[in-house]
Amino acid sequence: MLDSEGEVASALMRAQSCMILCHVMPDGDAIGSSLALARALTRLGKKVKLVSVDPVPEVYRFLESEIRFEPASTITREAMGLYETLVFLDCTHKDRIGSLADLIGPNHFIVNVDHHTTNSFFGHVNYVDRDAAAVGEQVLRIIDRLGVSLDEDMAKSLYAAILTDTGSFRYENTKPRVFRVAARLLEAGAKPSEISEAIYESRSFSSLKVLGLALTTLKTTAAGKVAWMTMSREMLVDAGGSESDTEGIINYARAIRGVEIGLFFREVEASTTRVGLRSRAVVDVSMIAGEFGGGGHPRAAGCTVHLPLKEAEKVVVQRAVRAVREAFPDAGGGTGTGGEGGDGGC
Numbered sequence: 001m002l003d004s005e006g007e008v009a010s011a012l013m014r015a016q017s018c019m020i021l022c023h024v025m026p027d028g029d030a031i032g033s034s035l036a037l038a039r040a041l042t043r044l045g046k047k048v049k050l051v052s053v054d055p056v057p058e059v060y061r062f063l064e065s066e067i068r069f070e071p072a073s074t075i076t077r078e079a080m081g082l083y084e085t086l087v088f089l090d091c092t093h094k095d096r097i098g099s100l101a102d103l104i105g106p107n108h109f110i111v112n113v114d115h116h117t118t119n120s121f122f123g124h125v126n127y128v129d130r131d132a133a134a135v136g137e138q139v140l141r142i143i144d145r146l147g148v149s150l151d152e153d154m155a156k157s158l159y160a161a162i163l164t165d166t167g168s169f170r171y172e173n174t175k176p177r178v179f180r181v182a183a184r185l186l187e188a189g190a191k192p193s194e195i196s197e198a199i200y201e202s203r204s205f206s207s208l209k210v211l212g213l214a215l216t217t218l219k220t221t222a223a224g225k226v227a228w229m230t231m232s233r234e235m236l237v238d239a240g241g242s243e244s245d246t247e248g249i250i251n252y253a254r255a256i257r258g259v260e261i262g263l264f265f266r267e268v269e270a271s272t273t274r275v276g277l278r279s280r281a282v283v284d285v286s287m288i289a290g291e292f293g294g295g296g297h298p299r300a301a302g303c304t305v306h307l308p309l310k311e312a313e314k315v316v317v318q319r320a321v322r323a324v325r326e327a328f329p330d331a332g333g334g335t336g337t338g339g340e341g342g343d344g345g346c
């Protein structure tokens with residue numbers, strides 16, 4: 001069932017034309033990996049198109065060169081039909097590319113490269129490595145197999161992919177191998193200080209205003225093991241921000257001492273709420289996200305709940321409380337009914 005980078009490289013060598021597809025709300029890994037692979041395939045003389053359903057967040061725009069993302073709005077069924085091979089990067093399911101999934105034809109050859117535990121093996125080739133810190137790491141192996149030498153732009157993009165998916169080399173997925181890969185990328189021209197500054201120290205004014213509002217909603221329960229924040233559409237408008245300004249806010253919930261699960265709830269529509277989940281060390285939040293139709297990694301996951309903000313907050317917080325009670329049966333912190341989920345308070 002599982003394929004390797006070798007199978008991906010062979011499939012890509014055979015392909016004349018490839019469309020590389022990036023998931024909705026693309027992150028640094030999806031963007032960096034896509035750009036690097038597109039560059040390598042272009043160097044091999046392939047016809048390549050790079051598509052992102054949602055706009056590339058401003059902080060990652062510096063990674064684009066003559067290789068750029070095209071908006072999904074320009075892609076018709078006919079346009080997609082011009083590409084025989086579709087490469088999905090960092091996508092657990094086919095529908096992670098949003099409305100573009102409807103344009104896939106019966107003759108498309110699908111290559112699935114991912115590192116999520118919840119990947120559904122939807123491709124003809126499935127290179128799923130749950131141990132990879134980022135898809136960027138897998139793409140580097142593919143580029144090696146393709147026989148393309150790493151250039152500075154590829155190195156920069158792959159470094160950004162790995163930097164962001166390891167939380168700046170802080171998360172559990174930061175294995176010794178990751179530093180060896182990073183060292184190789186530096187040798188190929190990636191500049192850590194420039195990349196970090198572009199990604200982490202070039203924030204918009206509105207994103208900090210959004211963060212400020214989110215922090216005012218911070219609550220904890222289950223003896224401080226679950227912490228969460230909410231963001232209504234109205235708050236986002238008040239802060240003059242957009243949804244991309246909410247990226248990373250969830251990490252503040254998990255950063256509190258003693259918190260095992262951090263949650264962030266964002267109202268998308270009147271009865272649609274986007275939920276981000278993070279855990280510190282024990283609880284597998286991808287399981288919780290999966291119960292609500294989402295997925296992700298054990299320490300970072302997400303789901304979209306078709307409930308109004310307040311109700312989504314209540315049910316997911318209750319579920320998180322149950323998870324920490326199961327994980328820490330001796331920790332106390334309440335009556336065990338799990339009914340105080342929405343009340344918050346410290």
Ligand SMILES: [Mn+2]
Nearest residue numbers: 029090135165
């Ligand atoms: Mn990733």
